[in-house]
Amino acid sequence: MRFHNIRRLTFAMTVAMLTVAGASLAAGGGVSISPGIFEHVASRGSVGSIKVSNTTSTSMVVKVALRPWLQELSGEVSPNRGARLSEVGLNASSFTLGAGSSRTVGVSLTGTPPGRSQYGAIEVVGTPPGHAVKGIKFAYRLVSSLRLDAPTNAQSFRAQPGGLVEQGSARHGTLLLAVRNTGNTIVPIGGTVLIDGQGRSLRANASTKAIVPGQTVNVPLAELLGSLPAGRYTVTVGLSQGGHGLGRVTRTIALR
Amino acid sequence: MSAATRLVTLALLVAAFAVLSGVPAALAEGTPVGGTVESTLALSLGEPSSFARASAGHRQSVYDATIPVEVTATDAPVRLSLADGEAISGARRGHLVRGHLSLAIALQAAAGRGRFRSLDASVDPVLEQWGEPVSLEGTTIRLRQAVRGAHQPPIGGYHKLLLVTVTAAGP
Numbered sequence: 001m002r003f004h005n006i007r008r009l010t011f012a013m014t015v016a017m018l019t020v021a022g023a024s025l026a027a028g029g030g031v032s033i034s035p036g037i038f039e040h041v042a043s044r045g046s047v048g049s050i051k052v053s054n055t056t057s058t059s060m061v062v063k064v065a066l067r068p069w070l071q072e073l074s075g076e077v078s079p080n081r082g083a084r085l086s087e088v089g090l091n092a093s094s095f096t097l098g099a100g101s102s103r104t105v106g107v108s109l110t111g112t113p114p115g116r117s118q119y120g121a122i123e124v125v126g127t128p129p130g131h132a133v134k135g136i137k138f139a140y141r142l143v144s145s146l147r148l149d150a151p152t153n154a155q156s157f158r159a160q161p162g163g164l165v166e167q168g169s170a171r172h173g174t175l176l177l178a179v180r181n182t183g184n185t186i187v188p189i190g191g192t193v194l195i196d197g198q199g200r201s202l203r204a205n206a207s208t209k210a211i212v213p214g215q216t217v218n219v220p221l222a223e224l225l226g227s228l229p230a231g232r233y234t235v236t237v238g239l240s241q242g243g244h245g246l247g248r249v250t251r252t253i254a255l256r
Numbered sequence: 257m258s259a260a261t262r263l264v265t266l267a268l269l270v271a272a273f274a275v276l277s278g279v280p281a282a283l284a285e286g287t288p289v290g291g292t293v294e295s296t297l298a299l300s301l302g303e304p305s306s307f308a309r310a311s312a313g314h315r316q317s318v319y320d321a322t323i324p325v326e327v328t329a330t331d332a333p334v335r336l337s338l339a340d341g342e343a344i345s346g347a348r349r350g351h352l353v354r355g356h357l358s359l360a361i362a363l364q365a366a367a368g369r370g371r372f373r374s375l376d377a378s379v380d381p382v383l384e385q386w387g388e389p390v391s392l393e394g395t396t397i398r399l400r401q402a403v404r405g406a407h408q409p410p411i412g413g414y415h416k417l418l419l420v421t422v423t424a425a426g427p
Contacts, residue, residue: 025326025394030300036331036424037295069427070379077427078337078379081344119427125341125419135307135352135411136399138323139341141419142297145331145427186427212427 029056029100031126031140038107042117042148046108050144052124053102060126062097064090064105066146067121071215073178079121079143087113088120088148097126109148115184116150119212150184157244158183159211164235164251165218171255172226176218177237181211187242193221197233206237230256298328299422307401307411317408321399323420325367328391331425336384338365338397340375341417350376352401352414359414364400372400380421 032053040047054060066088067079091106109118126140149155162178179189190208194201204222211217221237232254239246302324310320327336343349351358362376365383373381384395397420401411 025300025302025324025392028300028302030298030326032296032298032328034297035295036297036329071427072379075426076379076382078423081339121423127341127417135413135415136304136321137341137415137417138301138304139417139419140299140301141339141341141421142299143421143423144297145425147427210427 029054031056031060031062031124031142033122033124033142033144035144037145037147038122039145039147039149041151042109042113043151044109044112046106047148049104049106050122050124051102051104052097052126054097054126055100056128057099058128059096059098060128060140061094062103063094063125063127065093065123065125066090066107067123069120069212069215071212071217073216073218075209075211075217077121077212079123081123085118085120085146087111088118088146107146113148115156115213116154117184117186117213118146118148119186120146122146147186149186155185156183157185157187157241157246159189159239159241159246161237161239161249161251162216164221164253166224166253166255167218171224171228171230174223175221175235175253177206177221177235177249177251178216179209179211179219179239180216181213183241184213185241186210186212189219189239189241189246191219191237191239191246193238194236195222195228195233196236198229198231200228202228206239224255228255293330295330296328297331297422297424299420300326301420302326307399310400316402316404319401319403319411321401322396323399324394324396325420326392326394327386327422328393329386329422329424330389332386332388332390333424333426334386334390335382335421335423336367336395336397337380337382337421337423338375339380339419339421341419345378350374352411352416354414357414359401359403359409359411361402361404363416364402366398366400367395372398375418 034051066085069077070080071077089110122144124142160180165176167174188208188210191206193204207220209217235251304323307319307321311318350362362374364372366372367383
């Protein structure tokens with residue numbers, strides 16, 4: 001008898017919890033894409049597909065585009081909506097997706113990309129029907145990463161260091177090094193740092209940054225935190241990318 | 257629902273299932289649960305509120321609106337941003353428009369307790385960022401439109417298509 005009461009109580013709790021869980025927005029549906037990261041060796045022909053699903057209760061106009069990345073000096077990326085990725089194609093770029101339905105879109109490499117690799121964004125925009133509600137209409141936009149890597153024997157790990165940048169308040173901010181990825185992979189670039197001068201030295205590990213081939217990013221070398229007095233310093237950076245040494249670079253900087 | 261609440265709910269559901277199905281308690285407690293999930297990116301949008309006047313004055317009026325969103329992403333970092341779906345550059349980017357007219361002040365957006373960011377910037381503003389995979393992570397995007405001047409135009413006739421954007425895992 002007691003066991004039955006426990007069962008009843010458990011069931012009631014389960015129903016209550018499911019009711020709470022049902023309050024989730026996802027219960028009303030949405031748009032999803034799979035995979036979230038599309039990675040494949042850059043070989044000519046079909047390189048796979050993405051699945052776009054509309055789990056809402058209305059049909060939707062879906063547009064799929066392949067875009068190059070715009071990369072900020074901070075390393076942040078966003079799809080360049082004014083451009084299309086070269087050498088990569090889709091077998092469908094615009095279609096209507098019915099309520100509760102899915103569609104697979106094939107991705108293929110139509111030519112050999114410069115540098116043997118291609119990196120960019122897969123942009124999926126789903127626009128529900130109807131007009132703007134009091135001025136604003138919302139649409140779904142999902143951006144996944146397209147990584148078409150060069151074959152292992154064609155991968156190149158190279159970088160071109162630029163100048164030092166001091167960011168933030170004087171001697172309390174971050175020391176950064178501008179680095180251009182001149183290789184053909186997206187493997188993050190980092191390294192070790194030695195700051196020497198004024199009778200002091202500071203060793204640090206640089207943060208790693210994924211830099212799109214051909215782009216320049218300011219790689220954070222060290223947090224200064226006021227630990228170094230004002231004066232002239234020599235900064236030696238040993239850059240590396242996925243275990244591959246990219247060489248040593250020396251710069252001087254005056255900290256005020 | 258917060259991540260902690262979901263975790264507790266999941267644990268209670270598992271315990272409830274164990275009781276209901278007659279699974280021995282020791283087995284239910286001692287068996288690790290795991291698996292591989294497909295790499296996915298998903299977005300759900302809730303019912304948006306229409307612009308309502310938050311403050312009014314002779315020099316400036318402010319209108320606010322909200323939309324709840326929910327994000328699932330298996331690949332981190334995950335970023336939530338908002339983009340103009342009509343203009344990718346130029347003076348109309350990020351501004352409510354009506355025909356050839358556009359409001360002088362750009363639309364602003366924020367998520368959760370974040371600060372408002374203007375939508376006319378050259379890069380879509382990141383409103384929220386998660387450093388690890390998220391499942392049904394909910395937040396609310398807040399929109400703000402300020403109108404200035406002695407003759408403030410009613411914003412009812414102005415419109416804009418906004419793209420609620422989820423980006424996974426950077427480049």
